[in-house]
Amino acid sequence: MTAENPNAGFDIGDNTRAELERAGVIVSSVDFLYNWARGNSVWPLTFGLACCAIEMIASATSRFDISRFGSEVFRPTPRQADLMIVSGTVTKKMAPQVVRIYNQMPEPKWVIAMGACAISGGPFKQGYNVLKGIDRYIPVDVYLPGCPPRPEAVLQSLNYLQEKIRTQDIKSDPAFTRGRRQYPVPSFTGTDLEPPYNPEVWHPPHAPNPKPMEETTA
Amino acid sequence: MSGVSFESVLEQFPGTKWDEAAGAVIAPLGQARAVAEWLFGQGVDYCSNVTGVDYLEREVKEKITNDDGETETITRTESGRVDVVYHLYSMRDQAGPLVLKQRTSRDNAEAESLTPVWRSCDLQEREVYDLFGVNFKGHPNQRRIMMWDEFEGHPMRRDYTEPFDHEWEPTPHNEVLEKHQRGKVII
Amino acid sequence: MNASTETSYELLEQDGLETSLLEVSMGPHHPSTHGVFRMDVKLDGETVVDLQPVFGYLHRNHEKLAENMSYLANMPFTDRLDYFNSMTNNWAYALAAEQLVEIEIPERAEYLRVIMAELTRLVNHVALVGFFVNDLGALGTPLLYAFREREKILDLFEQASGARMMCNYFRFGGLRCDVTEDWLDECRRVVDRFPAFLDEYEQLLSENEIILSRTQGVGNLSSELAINAGITGPMLRASGVSYDLRKVDQYGIYDRFKFRVPYTDGDVGDCYDRFMIRMLEMRESIKILKQALADIPEGDIIGKAPKVFKPKPAETYGRVEGPKGELGFYLIADGTPKPYRYRVRPPSLINLTVLRDMCIGQKIADTVVILGSIDIVLGEVDR
Numbered sequence: 001m002t003a004e005n006p007n008a009g010f011d012i013g014d015n016t017r018a019e020l021e022r023a024g025v026i027v028s029s030v031d032f033l034y035n036w037a038r039g040n041s042v043w044p045l046t047f048g049l050a051c052c053a054i055e056m057i058a059s060a061t062s063r064f065d066i067s068r069f070g071s072e073v074f075r076p077t078p079r080q081a082d083l084m085i086v087s088g089t090v091t092k093k094m095a096p097q098v099v100r101i102y103n104q105m106p107e108p109k110w111v112i113a114m115g116a117c118a119i120s121g122g123p124f125k126q127g128y129n130v131l132k133g134i135d136r137y138i139p140v141d142v143y144l145p146g147c148p149p150r151p152e153a154v155l156q157s158l159n160y161l162q163e164k165i166r167t168q169d170i171k172s173d174p175a176f177t178r179g180r181r182q183y184p185v186p187s188f189t190g191t192d193l194e195p196p197y198n199p200e201v202w203h204p205p206h207a208p209n210p211k212p213m214e215e216t217t218a
Numbered sequence: 219m220s221g222v223s224f225e226s227v228l229e230q231f232p233g234t235k236w237d238e239a240a241g242a243v244i245a246p247l248g249q250a251r252a253v254a255e256w257l258f259g260q261g262v263d264y265c266s267n268v269t270g271v272d273y274l275e276r277e278v279k280e281k282i283t284n285d286d287g288e289t290e291t292i293t294r295t296e297s298g299r300v301d302v303v304y305h306l307y308s309m310r311d312q313a314g315p316l317v318l319k320q321r322t323s324r325d326n327a328e329a330e331s332l333t334p335v336w337r338s339c340d341l342q343e344r345e346v347y348d349l350f351g352v353n354f355k356g357h358p359n360q361r362r363i364m365m366w367d368e369f370e371g372h373p374m375r376r377d378y379t380e381p382f383d384h385e386w387e388p389t390p391h392n393e394v395l396e397k398h399q400r401g402k403v404i405i
Numbered sequence: 406m407n408a409s410t411e412t413s414y415e416l417l418e419q420d421g422l423e424t425s426l427l428e429v430s431m432g433p434h435h436p437s438t439h440g441v442f443r444m445d446v447k448l449d450g451e452t453v454v455d456l457q458p459v460f461g462y463l464h465r466n467h468e469k470l471a472e473n474m475s476y477l478a479n480m481p482f483t484d485r486l487d488y489f490n491s492m493t494n495n496w497a498y499a500l501a502a503e504q505l506v507e508i509e510i511p512e513r514a515e516y517l518r519v520i521m522a523e524l525t526r527l528v529n530h531v532a533l534v535g536f537f538v539n540d541l542g543a544l545g546t547p548l549l550y551a552f553r554e555r556e557k558i559l560d561l562f563e564q565a566s567g568a569r570m571m572c573n574y575f576r577f578g579g580l581r582c583d584v585t586e587d588w589l590d591e592c593r594r595v596v597d598r599f600p601a602f603l604d605e606y607e608q609l610l611s612e613n614e615i616i617l618s619r620t621q622g623v624g625n626l627s628s629e630l631a632i633n634a635g636i637t638g639p640m641l642r643a644s645g646v647s648y649d650l651r652k653v654d655q656y657g658i659y660d661r662f663k664f665r666v667p668y669t670d671g672d673v674g675d676c677y678d679r680f681m682i683r684m685l686e687m688r689e690s691i692k693i694l695k696q697a698l699a700d701i702p703e704g705d706i707i708g709k710a711p712k713v714f715k716p717k718p719a720e721t722y723g724r725v726e727g728p729k730g731e732l733g734f735y736l737i738a739d740g741t742p743k744p745y746r747y748r749v750r751p752p753s754l755i756n757l758t759v760l761r762d763m764c765i766g767q768k769i770a771d772t773v774v775i776l777g778s779i780d781i782v783l784g785e786v787d788r
Contacts, residue, residue: 047434048440049462050783051485057428063552126470201510
């Protein structure tokens with residue numbers, strides 16, 4: 001059973017299927033229907049942090065119109081939302097709140113990291129208060145680079161997410177079988193967050209890059 | 219500034235100094251509130267900007283001409299200090315700016331809060347307290363504003379080192395990478 | 406000497422029933438807080454007794470970053486301060502840096518700077534009016550109308566500078582690149598059609614009963630407190646003080662344009678005043694744009710700037726009238742290519758000084774309206 005051929009594994013040929021459809025009977029798999037319904041009605045959470053939030057709002061306005069892809073309403077409460085578009089810089093002061101909101105969302109839930117800041121800290125990387133990417137604490141499904149990404153890019157990331165949803169298998173996807181995913185909320189210490197990253201979700205890259213970049217004059 | 223110029227401030231308060239290079243009036247500790255109240259009475263009713271500046275101890279080379287007419291270069295050490303800079307305007311007379319500075323040392327930095335005179339200093343002095351560590355006497359609500367309450371340290375100071383953040387990539391800011399390589403970050 | 410700071414409120418005990426205050430934390434994730442801003446309110450029923458704002462959720466240490474980068478490398482970061490008006494931020498920084506060195510700015514660049522700044526003012530006020538009415542509960546329709554206009558102007562920005570929002574268009578001594586005659590024609594078309602949208606908006610909203618009853622008398626701000634608390638921009642002019650940096654400082658070439666500065670007559674300064682001042686300011690901006698588009702000369706787009714921007718040791722404070730208030734940059738140069746101290750004077754943060762004064766005694770739903778009328782953007786508040 002795959003996205004390309006959702007009906008693989010069934011013995012019905014195409015002729016039989018066409019005949020049945022003419023008679024008003026549609027034959028498909030539960031996965032296909034589930035994923036089709038879930039993917040085409042993803043309701044995002046209004047979670048704008050910084051500049052990328054404006055482009056997210058712009059993608060919901062009448063020119064770019066995200067609601068034709070199913071995201072008709074942006075829910076303000078995480079309990080009713082499926083998708084958290086983390087748009088903008090996540091600071092260390094805000095990080096516990098982001099994780100808490102992620103914990104409150106019911107399954108199935110997805111995360112799009114929108115903008116360079118949410119992916120890895122962005123232009124503000126050298127910050128004592130900037131979290132270098134939201135994927136340190138919560139799992140991210142689609143990374144959307146840009147500073148800020150155009151509303152068309154936001155729509156494309158939603159399309160990628162819908163393709164990803166179409167390949168999900170409800171029998172084996174742990175998100176559907178084990179219950180709501182919740183991650184520990186970091187706490188503040190004197191200098192940094194504790195823990196600085198969640199080892200289940202993210203690992204620091206292995207070795208330091210030995211050569212520093214060449215000196216460039218700005 | 220019509221009616222109020224820095225000369226009148228220097229006349230009224232003999233303890234203040236005029237810094238030519240910066241174009242600012244430097245009020246010594248203890249007199250800053252009195253200077254501010256006097257200025258408010260003269261119509262300076264709008265404090266636009268409150269800034270903190272941190273100067274580390276550094277060596278300064280100066281060229282002086284001695285009595286023989288020869289120039290020689292001497293090196294002297296300027297001790298570290300933290301400045302709190304106020305930009306003052308008068309909306310009533312549509313004039314300005316008048317720059318007022320409070321100078322204090324880096325250890326035990328203290329200054330007088332001008333919030334009772336101009337309300338606009340309220341949040342900005344809290345920011346100077348948070349990021350530079352200057353204790354404002356007489357501030358109604360002095361607590362951290364930008365960083366979380368349990369944070370220790372004052373990040374905008376020149377000798378503040380950020381905690382290590384597992385960033386192994388080389389960055390255009392080589393100083394950060396060098397600090398890692400020299401082992402001067404807290405891991 | 407200091408305008409009233411303490412507004413107190415007394416709990417009434419009625420019928421021997423003991424009540425207690427309810428503490429609610431509004432934010433940092435809240436549909437109406439315009440970004441990650443938190444307000445800890447203490448409520449007596451529905452009336453606000455105390456309000457403490459909490460900042461710092463978007464503190465990206467912009468000022469510390471700037472000390473490690475050259476002057477020109479800081480220009481893209483100024484876009485991200487007040488992310489609605491990137492052109493104005495750029496201009497304020499370019500103005501401050503140009504005060505440190507002697508650069509002559511060509512005429513065409515000055516005219517284009519004014520055109521970009523006034524277009525940015527339109528973009529900001531239009532978005533603000535949309536968000537304000539959205540906060541009142543209009544569920545998004547005025548916001549869509551407003552963003553429709555905003556998109557037209559963002560298209561102009563994209564044609565001129567390459568990016569919709571983070572334009573990075575200003576340079577020391579002028580602008581990055583020139584605009585074509587077609588762009589100017591397109592701009593004239595947009596400016597000619599804009600008053601029709603303003604009329605439509607005013608017809609639908611300014612006499613609307615719901616807006617009148619929910620915003621009049623809400624969030625009063627006296628002129629004395631406004632001046633003392635350092636409020637600038639449309640909020641100050643709504644409280645009755647006529648102070649506009651385009652007329653006071655006359656930076657750029659604003660002295661050549663005929664325009665008026667709207668301000669209210671009286672000391673009320675409520676949310677409705679701020680809303681209407683912004684509508685009037687949009688009409689004045691259209692006037693300036695028409696004059697600038699008619700008079701713009703041909704010429705160079707950037708003056709002679711030194712190859713490496715290394716100003717002599719000096720300090721300067723440069724300010725412009727941004728759509729939200731006075732946006733100032735305080736720069737200390739020490740002879741190296743990097744600034745020694747780089748400070749942004751954020752109008753949104755300082756306008757929030759009086760949030761507590763305006764909200765005490767109002768209902769909690771009014772808090773949202775008052776916050777919307779102050780027009781904050783968190784990129785600037787927290788930098």
